Amino acid sequence: MEWGKGICNFRIGSRWVSCLLAAGVAALIGVTPAIAQVQDVHLQIHGFATQSFVVSDNNNYLGMNTRSGSTEWTEAALNVNDQVSDKLRVGVQFHYTRLGVFGGDTPDIDWAMGDYTVNRWLGVRAGKVKIRWGLCNDTQDYDPGYMWSLLPEPIYGIDIRSTDLSQLGVELYGDVSISNKLGQLEYSAYYGYYYFASNDGTLESLKESGTNITGQPSGKTPGFDLRWKTPVSGLTLGGSLMMYNAQGTTTDGTFSEPLTFWSAYYADYSHKKLFASWQYSKLVAYTTTTVTGSDPSTSGIDERGWFAMGGYHLTDKLQAGAYYTHDLIASAHDNSDPANFFRDWAASGRYDFNEYFYGKVEGHFIDGNDVGFYGIDNPNGLKPKTNVLVAKIGFTF
Amino acid sequence: MRKQLFVIFLVATASFFAVRAQAQVIIIANPSFKGEVISKGVLRDVFTGESKFFKDGSRALPVLLSKGAAHDSFYPDCLHMSESSVIISWRRQVFSGKVSMPPSFDSEAAIVEYVAKTSGAIGFISKSAPHEGVKVLSID
Numbered sequence: 001m002e003w004g005k006g007i008c009n010f011r012i013g014s015r016w017v018s019c020l021l022a023a024g025v026a027a028l029i030g031v032t033p034a035i036a037q038v039q040d041v042h043l044q045i046h047g048f049a050t051q052s053f054v055v056s057d058n059n060n061y062l063g064m065n066t067r068s069g070s071t072e073w074t075e076a077a078l079n080v081n082d083q084v085s086d087k088l089r090v091g092v093q094f095h096y097t098r099l100g101v102f103g104g105d106t107p108d109i110d111w112a113m114g115d116y117t118v119n120r121w122l123g124v125r126a127g128k129v130k131i132r133w134g135l136c137n138d139t140q141d142y143d144p145g146y147m148w149s150l151l152p153e154p155i156y157g158i159d160i161r162s163t164d165l166s167q168l169g170v171e172l173y174g175d176v177s178i179s180n181k182l183g184q185l186e187y188s189a190y191y192g193y194y195y196f197a198s199n200d201g202t203l204e205s206l207k208e209s210g211t212n213i214t215g216q217p218s219g220k221t222p223g224f225d226l227r228w229k230t231p232v233s234g235l236t237l238g239g240s241l242m243m244y245n246a247q248g249t250t251t252d253g254t255f256s257e258p259l260t261f262w263s264a265y266y267a268d269y270s271h272k273k274l275f276a277s278w279q280y281s282k283l284v285a286y287t288t289t290t291v292t293g294s295d296p297s298t299s300g301i302d303e304r305g306w307f308a309m310g311g312y313h314l315t316d317k318l319q320a321g322a323y324y325t326h327d328l329i330a331s332a333h334d335n336s337d338p339a340n341f342f343r344d345w346a347a348s349g350r351y352d353f354n355e356y357f358y359g360k361v362e363g364h365f366i367d368g369n370d371v372g373f374y375g376i377d378n379p380n381g382l383k384p385k386t387n388v389l390v391a392k393i394g395f396t397f
Numbered sequence: 398m399r400k401q402l403f404v405i406f407l408v409a410t411a412s413f414f415a416v417r418a419q420a421q422v423i424i425i426a427n428p429s430f431k432g433e434v435i436s437k438g439v440l441r442d443v444f445t446g447e448s449k450f451f452k453d454g455s456r457a458l459p460v461l462l463s464k465g466a467a468h469d470s471f472y473p474d475c476l477h478m479s480e481s482s483v484i485i486s487w488r489r490q491v492f493s494g495k496v497s498m499p500p501s502f503d504s505e506a507a508i509v510e511y512v513a514k515t516s517g518a519i520g521f522i523s524k525s526a527p528h529e530g531v532k533v534l535s536i537d
Binding site: 042044046048077079081082083086089091093111113115117119120121125129130138139141142144145175177233272313316317352355396 | 437438448449450452454456458477478479480481482484485488489490491492493494495496497498517
């Protein structure tokens with residue numbers, strides 16, 4: 001599927017990073033409103049960029065040299081979209097992430113698609129389309145959209161998100177009003193091609209467990225999301241299922257994930273200045289590696305995680321909140337080994353200087369290291385607990 | 398007795414200013430809009446980009462006023478959200494590929510002109526602004 005791989009691997013030169021930075025300067029001098037939307041022309045251009053400083057004790061975190069303090073976390077995106085007609089919209093978004101040893105020097109295509117709305121009950125998106133899974137999967141790489149600097153790592157890990165952000169295929173979506181007393185249902189169902197990202201923590205984790213992947217494993221991914229906007233104002237409940245398979249090659253044989261199931265159940269509530277969310281997720285995956293000339297070796301994982309978060313808009317510009325997340329590799333049958341669990345208390349604040357610029361500060365108190373920690377930047381082994389401080393500035397238009 | 402009268406006075410004063418703030422903003426829609434009322438939930442969903450449709454399934458095209466007294470009142474009084482929260486909601490969906498940002502205008506006259514000529518359009522202006530050719534909606 002070379003065409004698909006081409007779309008997924010499309011790289012633009014580092015010149016684009018310079019363009020994004022130039023857009024940031026333009027925003028600084030107030031030019032942004034003029035280019036963000038041209039009146040009476042449907043073409044829109046939007047973007048964002050962030051720069052973070054991360055420091056930790058005990059262990060280096062997320063592929064960065066955080067024990068010494070790290071600025072190796074930069075993100076940027078450029079969005080171009082056109083509401084061609086009432087029913088048809090087309091667009092493309094480029095995204096750049098540098099996260100320590102992960103990410104690259106050039107942007108990727110985040111999504112590129114056409115979106116046709118037939119009616120309220122049915123719309124179709126085709127191309128490279130963001131996957132709607134759980135509360136945040138399709139929006140997790142838009143940092144200005146959240147108060148949090150880091151979403152709960154076991155479920156929306158920034159070091160492994162690239163693989164699950166989008167699929168090359170088709171999505172059907174719509175909403176159905178049940179009744180005034182029962183609210184409405186929103187659905188999303190998709191089917192497409194799926195590729196492991198070449199530059200995130202997924203392949204590094206496999207490598208550190210002895211599986212050296214060459215190229216990008218790929219396969220197909222069907223899935224769906226169903227959410228209920230309940231009659232209780234501000235309350236949404238929902239569930240999602242992502243399935244995928246993947247095949248690839250290793251330095252000495254083959255790699256296969258026959259079928260992986262990743263389910264999510266969630267609740268989201270907002271009332272005036274208060275917002276709160278909860279999500280539970282379960283990942284069941286089997287991996288078969290075959291060394292040339294040897295019998296296949298299969299291993300399975302049953303990993304369960306959840307988070308509960310809440311926040312409050314203290315003023316129009318200032319938000320504060322906290323979350324707790326807990327993850328466990330149930331299939332390891334050893335809850336005492338820090339390598340099999342991850343618990344994180346996080347406290348966060350965000351200040352919006354204006355419509356375009358914002359700042360975030362966030363602290364994490366982590367126990368366990370089954371996600372987010374790598375041997376590549378912790379060569380002397382891992383300590384069970386880590387405290388992390390994140391400071392970030394960003395702009396968006 | 399005096400204490401009771403004082404409390405009643407305070408409540409009445411607070412209510413007066415609350416009603417007065419809400420009365421500064423009116424919701425206007427294209428004459429194609431069916432009915433005279435829009436629910437708070439639908440209003441919020443349409444103006445945060447959460448829904449592209451009204452309750453009857455017809456297409457909703459929100460338009461934003463970018464400055465003025467109605468702009469200052471609309472978000473806290475009608476949506477019970479800050480403007481920054483509303484913009485964040487829109488941008489989150491723009492960057493996920495789901496929507497485009499709605500059009501916005503500086504003047505109430507431009508808002509009225511757009512709403513009057515665009516089927517499905519809905520906007521907000523101050524009560525005192527001329528609004529011929531559009532339908533005024535009450536919020537349920």
